[in-house]
Amino acid sequence: MTSTVADGLCGERLKYLKDVIAADIAANAYCGAAIIVSRHGKIGLQESLGAYSSIDKRPVLPDSVFSLFSLTKAFTNVLVLRAIELGQFALTTKVVDIIPEFAGKPRENIRIEHLLTHRTGLPSVFSPAPGMPLDRLDVIISAICARVHAEEEPGGRVAYSPMAAHALMGEVLRRTDPKGRRFRDIVTQDLLQPLGMNDTAVGVRPDLKDRHIVPEFPPSFPATHPSSTVAGPHGAFEDPAAEMPWVGVVSTTADLWRLAEMLRRGGELDGHRILSPRILDMATQNRTGDRPNEIYKAMALSRGWLPYPAYIGLGFSLRGDAICHHQFGTMATPRAFGNHGAGSTLLWVDPELDMTFVCLTTRLMPEADNVERFQRLSDIAVSAAI
Numbered sequence: 001m002t003s004t005v006a007d008g009l010c011g012e013r014l015k016y017l018k019d020v021i022a023a024d025i026a027a028n029a030y031c032g033a034a035i036i037v038s039r040h041g042k043i044g045l046q047e048s049l050g051a052y053s054s055i056d057k058r059p060v061l062p063d064s065v066f067s068l069f070s071l072t073k074a075f076t077n078v079l080v081l082r083a084i085e086l087g088q089f090a091l092t093t094k095v096v097d098i099i100p101e102f103a104g105k106p107r108e109n110i111r112i113e114h115l116l117t118h119r120t121g122l123p124s125v126f127s128p129a130p131g132m133p134l135d136r137l138d139v140i141i142s143a144i145c146a147r148v149h150a151e152e153e154p155g156g157r158v159a160y161s162p163m164a165a166h167a168l169m170g171e172v173l174r175r176t177d178p179k180g181r182r183f184r185d186i187v188t189q190d191l192l193q194p195l196g197m198n199d200t201a202v203g204v205r206p207d208l209k210d211r212h213i214v215p216e217f218p219p220s221f222p223a224t225h226p227s228s229t230v231a232g233p234h235g236a237f238e239d240p241a242a243e244m245p246w247v248g249v250v251s252t253t254a255d256l257w258r259l260a261e262m263l264r265r266g267g268e269l270d271g272h273r274i275l276s277p278r279i280l281d282m283a284t285q286n287r288t289g290d291r292p293n294e295i296y297k298a299m300a301l302s303r304g305w306l307p308y309p310a311y312i313g314l315g316f317s318l319r320g321d322a323i324c325h326h327q328f329g330t331m332a333t334p335r336a337f338g339n340h341g342a343g344s345t346l347l348w349v350d351p352e353l354d355m356t357f358v359c360l361t362t363r364l365m366p367e368a369d370n371v372e373r374f375q376r377l378s379d380i381a382v383s384a385a386i
Contacts, residue, residue, distance in 0.1 A: 068250065
């Protein structure tokens, strides 16, 4: 661990953050973690602690590879924003104009902007059909078109889409790609390679398998993730060929930090322009007003918390200005933005503090406990900004 006052980060506070994570692991709240905190592009804390799982006692290392779960959505979001800038489609484009088999009222009125802001009117499903394999994007799209129908007109209620919205966006990217590439190749060639994210992949690339942390789920987890080729209820998270634009990316903290740095720097890193500052500014404005995220509203009420606004931009979650339960903490500035994955993964960028935070953990926590855990860790990290 390194830190200096010149980095704009307090070394004492960063050491305390590490110690808090170590104490959590010692108390068996989770099994392991890898974290990077940086400011002004300089890393102040980079640590790996604990073990792969309660079964696999190998130590988490800086190059350990994690399944990102819904943090995968950040990759799809960025590529959709990039495609909009390149004129492949627009925020106003209807999904049905690209995927004709998605026809049917009222879902045929869903636009790209509705997918990004989780205001589609579709149900918040984890799978188009219970128990079906999730590893093949073409099969998933066919099942969504056949089975997932809107419950209301798009543009109103905010209901987080665990699967359908980003599966549809992945297919939109594929069908509008000038080179006719697969989704996984678009991710690799247009995002990972330019950013030097060599330990990141869609699916568990064979050369990453030995370092990959097989996810460990709590008994209460609400979904399974079967594969058509890998056995087990969550086999898709071990499948090298899985193509899931909503949960299927694996990565390391070092690679994710490069993605975060690209976002912090306004869409560019090491001379590679991924996005323009303008579209990032648009994407990190609150597009959902004071409306709650219905899934998180139910979670809040179940824990006795006050419900709070969804604070969603174009694909990214935002901190917003309400004092409320939030994975980015209570101290981050309102335009802080990022994405998170079920019970285990978090990335945020705070433009005002010029700060990035990446934390990946092993053994998924129940989501409400996860929110409280990351809220505490994020607040400690922000307190280190001096």
